[in-house]
Amino acid sequence: MEPSFTRYIWTHTSRQQIWILCVVMVSMIPYYLAFDLPKMIINGPIQGSGFESVGDTQTFFSSAFFDGLQLDRMQALMVLSLGFLSLVIINGIFKYYINTYKGLLGERLLRRVRYELIDRVLRFLPVEFKRLKGGEISSMIKDEVEPLGGFTSEAFVQPVLLGGQALTALAFIFVQHVWLGCVALFMASVQMLVIPRLRRRLLVLGRERQLKARQLAGRVTEIVDGIDTIHANDTSNYERADVASRLGVLFRIRYEIYQRKFKVKFLNNFLAQLTPFLFYMIGGYLAITGRLDVGQLVAVITAYKELPGPLKELIDWDMARQDVQVKYEQIVDQFDVEHILPRDVQALDSNGEHVGKRLDKPLSAVNLVIEDEGGAVTLDGVTVSIEAGQRVAVVGDAYSGANVLAEAFGGVVKPTRGKIMAGKDNLSVLPESVTGRRITYVSSDTYYFSGSLQENLMYGLKHVPLNEVEYNDKGSMQRLREQQEAMRTGNPDFDLNSNWIDVELVNGYTEAGGMLGALKQVLSVTRLIDDVFDFALHTKIEDQEEGDLVEQVVALRKRVRDELESTGLSELIIPFDIDRYNPQAELQDNLVFGILVETVDDQRSQAGTDFLRYTMALTGLDRLLVDMGMSIAESARELFGGLEENHPFFDRLDIMEPADIPRYRALYQRTRQIEFSSISEEDRYAWIDLAFQYSEPRYRFGLLDERVMDKVIETRKMLLETAPESLRTLIAVYDPEQYLKPANLIDNIVFGKVDHRFKDAERQVRGIIERLLSRQPALYQRIFCLGLSFDVGSGGRRLTNAQRQKFNFARALLRRSDYYIFNRPIIGLDQVQQEQILRNTLYFLEKTVADAAVVWVLAAQQNARYLDRCITFRDKVIVKDMMLETFEFSPDSLVAEML
């Protein structure tokens, strides 16, 4: 990258800089005219000079080409005033244009720098990332480059303009009096020399501040990424200490910057005021002794007033220049690494030359030596050749070199010596548009981009924008503008809205099955169908998105009910019924008979609570529940009375925290002897809140009698009937004919409480739902798609470890390649699953990709029998390489069925 920022700016904006300079020069003309005109107005028409008698006229605006205007006093006043107004407007327009143009220049440069930096990050070799921290990089690209944009517009215009102003003022003083001119020049020189020198330390501090702030950003990202480790090791306080000490250092630097900045400012102001002092003293002396005209002295002092302003701004400009130069250097320093991929390795394959291009066969390592950063040999002179269509097991322990060979084939590590060849081509010179597509590498390290599961699964297919998007008039104008702007700043104009997925490259894609069919295939190979279905069942459907899906779910709900009844399993689900108490649900759920809709309106939810309490009082439920709360406390006391507070059995009583027991004890003492009406409101609702959580099957205290249940139903009905309109939206009421928006899909299908007392109740219910859906493939498909839209969370954190590895593996299988390099990809799974997935994968690739070669670094050696050849590694070299006998096997029935 260009080491000097000023040169960088000039290279990319010279034409614009010259243009804006010209505009600034031209803008000076109306600017000075506007200064001159008021004098003309006052002296002329207002004070009347030149209009001594009525009817006098004067000539205005005369020039060589124009005789001028003959105007009387009133006309002159009008014309000159309007002229002044025009100048004001013209100046305003100039100012507006100049400022926006400067802004434009700055923003374009900022965009260019940012893009260039990210482009470099994308071209860094993998080894660089062992050194870099994500947080620091993002802090540099986002924050540290920001001031560079701001300076761009000032880089050349400012010094010319300010320098000109300062020189003019100085020249004027010289014209008035040479010696006083010398004094002014001397003082200005002192200012220009001393101040920047004092500011040097400020620059050092600024640099330090930038580094420390960047490191802080890096640490914050580390804390967020490593939060699980921090919790697991109880090191949060260590992290606090670290952050506090960093903040302390930053504070010290920033405070010192303030102190120095204002010290320099003080000195600068002092020097600026020292000159007039000298003028008064020396000039005064000269005037008194008669060697200087008083008028000249006044003129000099007036002219000097114009000098410190531009001078100070010039010094500030220089300071800013040095500051951004330092910042720029600091950034360039990080991004200007020695080894970086040449641009053409990642060049967009826009003509589609590489789409169908297959790698030459075979894939071979020739005398391959690989060393880690420390120089330790991890692979020692390995020569091996993988033929097309061959399926090779690679076995060996963690330090044997087996995984290093896979990493080298996958391009994760680069050869130290020797080479990797695809036929006659050296892999290192082939563009990524060939290697990245024709070799699919996957290890147990996973990365997920935040977004939907489907987006992540299809990530490996997005190489090139494949079509021109058809925009409407407005859209195409917008697109054209975006393209032009991108060109101006060295950005690419690839259209993100274009189709990036080439179905030719998708394994298992068929016209009929589409992308979904292909996804389902790889998901069944990796045994993820149930996981995705599960995501779907736990999805909350957003309003309009899914059209009539909600109606279909309500219909399915009824079919599930019918199926349960016809198979004699109706007891598995206790449905929500307006006339019945649902014993599996807590009392509160029974009362409210619906799901509380999340609301941020505290006032409304308070109104809701008030209304509930009011209705309970009307029906007399409150009295019953206070008694019930007390009885719960009594039962709990009877049970746990003699136990210590930390006894594990307290876990079963999740209605009461052990820490709350003293509170309930006091409450009990306060209220047990007194009449309901004399119990304070607070105490009353404390008991009622306790009773709200009660469920008879869970606690079996025998407290839920017919009387209470009837009262709950009576109150529920009254609530539903009398609730004011404004409160109705707070609750989504259980209605067998309606979809419950705040509930997820499975709750909507079940529409009731699964009776967990039945062995395997949940599994049985799910089995029934799956059975019913298998008869309705279209609905199943839609629900499955909901599962694919599951948001995986930042870095895939919403997935389990096993899921992360399996989905990562599925993503690799989705892509058609010549070579599949599997580096212990699903090591987090149990042996049985690993073996099942291995069988499925080999079967799947054999059926879908002609001549695909597989190199599989195995976690379990016994699985090698499924492959054609077995290479054994020990101590960084191959110790055995043999062909294996064909071993007959079959995949999962689901996979066999699909293919």
Add this chain to the structure above:
Amino acid sequence: MTLNDELAVLRSIPLFSAIRPETLRLLAFASTRMIFQSGQNLFSEGDSSASAYILLSGAATIHRQIDGQALTIDVVAPHDIVGQTALFCNKPRQVTVTANGTVEALMISKERFQELMSCCPNTLSNILSELGEQLSLAS
């Protein structure tokens, strides 16, 4: 059926007869009520064992596979306990117990039982002597 009813059932079981009522009440509270549909197994031969079951209603057959044939050993009725050895040791299940019709049972997990025993050393020694008596009767 409330906790009190369950307590009454537990008290009728000889193995627990030596446990003080208040402790037994806790055990009832900490156990889980389960319903098995006809033909479902309470547990199966060879499974790892983790809990004992006390029948509250219905009946179940105890059987085991001998030479590929299911051999009925016993039929249990309400207030009988099955799988109680799981409370004391980790041996896999020796038999299968299948519900004849709907069975309601109280499941006592080994973990909970042992937690309770570890807090009450007296109870433990009482149970041991009860176990000893059962053994001497058996022999």
